[in-house]
Amino acid sequence: MDNFESFSGIAVAMPLVNIDTDMIIPKQFLKTIKRTGLGVSLFYEMRFDLDGNKIEDFVLNKPAYQNASILIAGDNFGCGSSREHAPWALLDFGIRCVISTSFADIFYNNCFKNGILPVTLNKDQVDGLMEDAGKGTNARVEVNLEEQTITAPDGRASCFEIDPFKKRCLLEGLDDIALTLAKVSHIDKFEAENTLSRPWL
Amino acid sequence: MTGRRTLYDKIWDDHVVHEAADGTCLLYIDRHLVHEVTSPQAFEGLRLAGRPVRAPEKTIAVPDHNIPTDVDRDKGIENEESRIQVDALRTNARDFGIVYVGVGDIRQGIVHIIGPEQGWTQPGMTIVCGDSHTATHGAFGALAHGIGTSEVEHVLATQTLIQKKSKNMKVEIRGSVGEGVTAKDITLSIIGETGTAGATGHVIEYCGEAIQSLSMEGRMTVCNMAIEGGARAGLIAPDEKTFEYVRSRPHAPKAGAFELAMSYWKTLQTDQEARFDRTVTIEGSQISPVVTWGTSPEDVLPITGLVPHPEEFSSPKSDAVRRSLQYMGLEPGTKLTDIEIDTVFIGSCTNGRIEDLREVARILDGHKVKPGLRAMIVPGSGLVRAQAEQEGIAQQLIEAGFDWRMAGCSMCLGMNPDQLAPGERCASTSNRNFEGRQGRDGRTHLVSPAMAAAAAVTGRLTDVRHFS
Ligand code: SF4
Numbered sequence: 110m111d112n113f114e115s116f117s118g119i120a121v122a123m124p125l126v127n128i129d130t131d132m133i134i135p136k137q138f139l140k141t142i143k144r145t146g147l148g149v150s151l152f153y154e155m156r157f158d159l160d161g162n163k164i165e166d167f168v169l170n171k172p173a174y175q176n177a178s179i180l181i182a183g184d185n186f187g188c189g190s191s192r193e194h195a196p197w198a199l200l201d202f203g204i205r206c207v208i209s210t211s212f213a214d215i216f217y218n219n220c221f222k223n224g225i226l227p228v229t230l231n232k233d234q235v236d237g238l239m240e241d242a243g244k245g246t247n248a249r250v251e252v253n254l255e256e257q258t259i260t261a262p263d264g265r266a267s268c269f270e271i272d273p274f275k276k277r278c279l280l281e282g283l284d285d286i287a288l289t290l291a292k293v294s295h296i297d298k299f300e301a302e303n304t305l306s307r308p309w310l
Numbered sequence: 311m312t313g314r315r316t317l318y319d320k321i322w323d324d325h326v327v328h329e330a331a332d333g334t335c336l337l338y339i340d341r342h343l344v345h346e347v348t349s350p351q352a353f354e355g356l357r358l359a360g361r362p363v364r365a366p367e368k369t370i371a372v373p374d375h376n377i378p379t380d381v382d383r384d385k386g387i388e389n390e391e392s393r394i395q396v397d398a399l400r401t402n403a404r405d406f407g408i409v410y411v412g413v414g415d416i417r418q419g420i421v422h423i424i425g426p427e428q429g430w431t432q433p434g435m436t437i438v439c440g441d442s443h444t445a446t447h448g449a450f451g452a453l454a455h456g457i458g459t460s461e462v463e464h465v466l467a468t469q470t471l472i473q474k475k476s477k478n479m480k481v482e483i484r485g486s487v488g489e490g491v492t493a494k495d496i497t498l499s500i501i502g503e504t505g506t507a508g509a510t511g512h513v514i515e516y517c518g519e520a521i522q523s524l525s526m527e528g529r530m531t532v533c534n535m536a537i538e539g540g541a542r543a544g545l546i547a548p549d550e551k552t553f554e555y556v557r558s559r560p561h562a563p564k565a566g567a568f569e570l571a572m573s574y575w576k577t578l579q580t581d582q583e584a585r586f587d588r589t590v591t592i593e594g595s596q597i598s599p600v601v602t603w604g605t606s607p608e609d610v611l612p613i614t615g616l617v618p619h620p621e622e623f624s625s626p627k628s629d630a631v632r633r634s635l636q637y638m639g640l641e642p643g644t645k646l647t648d649i650e651i652d653t654v655f656i657g658s659c660t661n662g663r664i665e666d667l668r669e670v671a672r673i674l675d676g677h678k679v680k681p682g683l684r685a686m687i688v689p690g691s692g693l694v695r696a697q698a699e700q701e702g703i704a705q706q707l708i709e710a711g712f713d714w715r716m717a718g719c720s721m722c723l724g725m726n727p728d729q730l731a732p733g734e735r736c737a738s739t740s741n742r743n744f745e746g747r748q749g750r751d752g753r754t755h756l757v758s759p760a761m762a763a764a765a766a767v768t769g770r771l772t773d774v775r776h777f778s
Contacts (some may be wrong), residue, residue, distance in 0.1 A: 140391035142350035143472035185507035191442040193458035309563035309571040
């Protein structure tokens, strides 16, 4: 995984609550055995009609948001299925930061495994950023993980909370599995003890 | 904090391999269930890094999401991508030495149905699967939750997960429930009360008389939908019913080992003095048979209700309701029992067990499926199917006009050809009514098996209490 660096980018707003992972990436695209190439199918059923034509007034189809890298969405973003195809699709489209008032648990975790930063802000802050995002390419939002701030085009900064371990993993692009394997002696010990205390397992 | 721990605290404590200063833990995983959709990239990751599966004997692989449910499916999978995924699972299982339950095996079925059925699910275990409905196994007092593909790879490689502890939430259903009210109505009503994000960051322990009196099948239905309320997992303390269910299973501990295990399982109870971060109490008598009217599992109402007006909700939910009603093709103020349906789907990891099929057969009792209506039953496993055939239920359902299919996820998510057509309206025993879930532009009403059976006969959403 690449290091997560601070960046400023175009933000796109989807002011809808409970955006679920079925919406983010519908099931027909889960048949892949790869992680890449899902960007074209992101929000597929909202982006394309039954004949496969672009639905022009859907926000991600508007020319201003073709290069969006920040998604701002309503409450409980990413609920439903555990499919990691959701963050894969967002990333493949170019989204590197998602901002909402709250996230579903599994989606939230999945983001970190893929170098996407999920940011939780309060409703007023999210509403304000959604308004900014309405200005399209004329408004750039700055994401600074080191400082834990989101800065709106007019300079308003909002601070966000993040688990220090998760922050470090993103900043340094750490491989979770390698980190855990460095503790393999603890796992060996646990297993040995378990054989004695819960031999039926 | 011995003496004041919740059930969740106890299982957690017994599985911590390592705890860092900031509270980040390495949690040991006792059982890992794997299916074809969320695992190929994980195995690919292992191959690229040259890593083996640490504990293949703790891992079970089964294809369920993609596979056809036609009776003649042993002729192979037509859809190329689905076939590749299923083939990849078989190859990965073989290459990494994992138990594989293939389509030709009578034990094959939905991963969350076959785990308990085979005794792979046991109290006190930590169980994960790359699937959000892993919460189902919590019915046994096992800490079970869904994970993403990167975490699947992490568990395969290390048999652990990096976790922070969740908060404790208690959901108590007091007293008993009324006539016609099933486990499905209980779990949907809880979500209706707490909302789909109400339990985010928490592990729920379900308790109270109404929960205790449920069968193991009913308890699985309740825990299955914990995720729909945002919870990381749902738990029910194990009791005699649990032990009896587990005892005879092929992979349960045997003889002396079972007794030893049971003495441990009996300690898996929340201590009297334990504190919960959040408590929700619902009177069982207040729960009705329910249906969903919208596109979120929290959009629940008693079957006696009316389709709501968006104005009854505050912003931004009111906008979501407007969108839902448009998607669902419903007018505010319509009686729910006036909503006509085209399809009935009975199955899924929520309601695809033998008890669910018995309930459907009991309600049907000589009635026929309404002519022109599509009614399908997809048993949760090959063994559920065989059992229903043995009990004569299958014959009864077929005579009533149901399409009797092979085991799999099927129309719960429509990755295989079992899908709703645009605009088609379905009474479904599954767990998600999201836009497009059962087929693009398909309309889903979540119901219990009993309500689905009644709807199949009348052709509209029906109050099972007034159906005979
Ligand atoms: S039956 Fe539905 S919810 Fe259950 S595992 Fe299959 S797709 Fe997921």
